[in-house]
Amino acid sequence: MPAWRLSRHFLGRPASVTEARRFITTTLGTWPVIESAELIVSELATNAVRHTASARFGGKFTVSIQAEPDQVWLGVVDEGGPEVPRLVRPGDDEGGRGLLLVANLADNWGVYGNHTGRTVWALLKVDPIAAAQAACR
Numbered sequence: 001m002p003a004w005r006l007s008r009h010f011l012g013r014p015a016s017v018t019e020a021r022r023f024i025t026t027t028l029g030t031w032p033v034i035e036s037a038e039l040i041v042s043e044l045a046t047n048a049v050r051h052t053a054s055a056r057f058g059g060k061f062t063v064s065i066q067a068e069p070d071q072v073w074l075g076v077v078d079e080g081g082p083e084v085p086r087l088v089r090p091g092d093d094e095g096g097r098g099l100l101l102v103a104n105l106a107d108n109w110g111v112y113g114n115h116t117g118r119t120v121w122a123l124l125k126v127d128p129i130a131a132a133q134a135a136c137r
């Protein structure tokens with residue numbers, strides 16, 4: 001299967017989280033990593049609209065998918081701000097589950113950028129044979 005890359009912008013508001021998830025669902029279709037990809041993008045999009053300047057009036061965030069035969073790279077680009085993505089030990093009601101879930105689901109993940117804009121990314125490995133079979137369904 002050829003490699004491809006697709007990006008889409010979303011308004012930085014809570015309702016966009018559902019739209020971002022749907023973007024993943026429709027774009028990745030039958031890929032075997034679809035469920036993990038949906039969960040990861042939901043968490044990263046939620047963080048973008050909750051913790052970053054993307055939530056300001058007129059703000060936006062961008063979801064990118066880069067698919068290759070043996071892996072899917074997912075990135076959520078926000079508009080930065082004073083907070084920094086970090087793994088926190090989840091308390092009873094303090095949150096901190098989102099990035100932990102991403103770290104558990106992804107084969108690798110990370111952050112780059114600074115207060116003017118950050119990309120939080122996750123990598124999902126794909127069995128190329130399973131991916132090719134799924135593409136024929």
Ligand SMILES: Nc1ncnc2c1ncn2[C@@H]1O[C@H](COP(=O)(O)OP(=O)(O)OP(=O)(O)O)[C@@H](O)[C@H]1O
Binds near residue numbers: 048051078086087
């Ligand atoms: N894109 C981001 N930019 C800046 N800070 C971030 C970003 N994503 C997460 N953070 C910071 O990292 C912390 C941990 O994020 P995480 O998603 O694990 O928990 P949460 O969003 O606080 O709660 P939960 O996801 O469980 O509802 C956040 O509280 C926030 O301070």
Ligand SMILES: [Mg+2]
Binds near residue numbers: 043096098
């Ligand atoms: Mg979160």
